[in-house]
Amino acid sequence: MKRIFPLLATASLAMIIAGCANVPATAPAKPSADEASKGILVRNAFTYMHVDGHKDEKETVAYVLFEYELLKKVKYQVAYIACTCRGPEVNFYSVAYVELSKEDGSIVELSYDKDSTGHYTPGMYGDSYVTWEGVEAKDLFDGFIKDELLGKSQEAVNMIKPMHGEVDAFTGATVTPNNAVRMLQGLFAYHNAKYMH
Numbered sequence: 001m002k003r004i005f006p007l008l009a010t011a012s013l014a015m016i017i018a019g020c021a022n023v024p025a026t027a028p029a030k031p032s033a034d035e036a037s038k039g040i041l042v043r044n045a046f047t048y049m050h051v052d053g054h055k056d057e058k059e060t061v062a063y064v065l066f067e068y069e070l071l072k073k074v075k076y077q078v079a080y081i082a083c084t085c086r087g088p089e090v091n092f093y094s095v096a097y098v099e100l101s102k103e104d105g106s107i108v109e110l111s112y113d114k115d116s117t118g119h120y121t122p123g124m125y126g127d128s129y130v131t132w133e134g135v136e137a138k139d140l141f142d143g144f145i146k147d148e149l150l151g152k153s154q155e156a157v158n159m160i161k162p163m164h165g166e167v168d169a170f171t172g173a174t175v176t177p178n179n180a181v182r183m184l185q186g187l188f189a190y191h192n193a194k195y196m197h
Helices: 004-021 033-037 137-149 154-158 166-171 176-195
Strands: 045-051 057-069 073-081 093-101 107-111
Touching: 045 073, 045 176, 057 176, 073 176, 093 176, 107 137, 107 176, 137 176, 154 176
Parallel strands: none
Antiparallel strands: 045 057, 057 073, 073 093, 093 107
C-alpha cells in the first residue's frame, strides 16, 4: 500500500502535466480592423436627436458620467453637446445634473451647476452666456428649467414643441433649452428601461 500511493500520485501528476502541455496558450484576441475603428463599447450612453440653429437634426450620443440609485430616485450626470453654432474650439459639452423619480419618472432636479443639496457642483453649462441679441442666455435657460421642467412628468416634457416652438420663443432662439429637452427625452428612455418596472 505504501508503494502504490506514491506511484498513483506520480502518475496523476504526469497526467496533469501532459494534459496542460496539450492545451495551447491563449493570447487575448485582437479586435478586427472594423471592431477597432468603433472604439470602446459603453453601456452608460444613450442617443438623442440634436438640433442646430439651422434646424438640422442629427442623432447624437450623450454619456452618463455618474449614476446613483437611491430608494425613490436616481441621480445622473449627463454629458452632451448642446450647441454647435459657435466655433469648434469652444463647442464644449454641457453636463446636466438630473434626478429622476423611480416612482413615476418625473424630473426631481435639473441643474447645470449645484446639486439639490447646494453643496456640490456636478453640472456645467457649456453654451454661450449671451445670445446674439445680447440677452443673458443662461438666465433665460435657468428660468426655462424652473418654469417648464422641474417637477414635470415625462409626458409634459415630451409635449414641448421642437425647434422654433415654445422652447425657442422662451429663450430668444437659442437651441440650448431645445437640446436639453431632447437630451432629457433620451435619458427618460434610458431611465425607464432600468428603473421603471
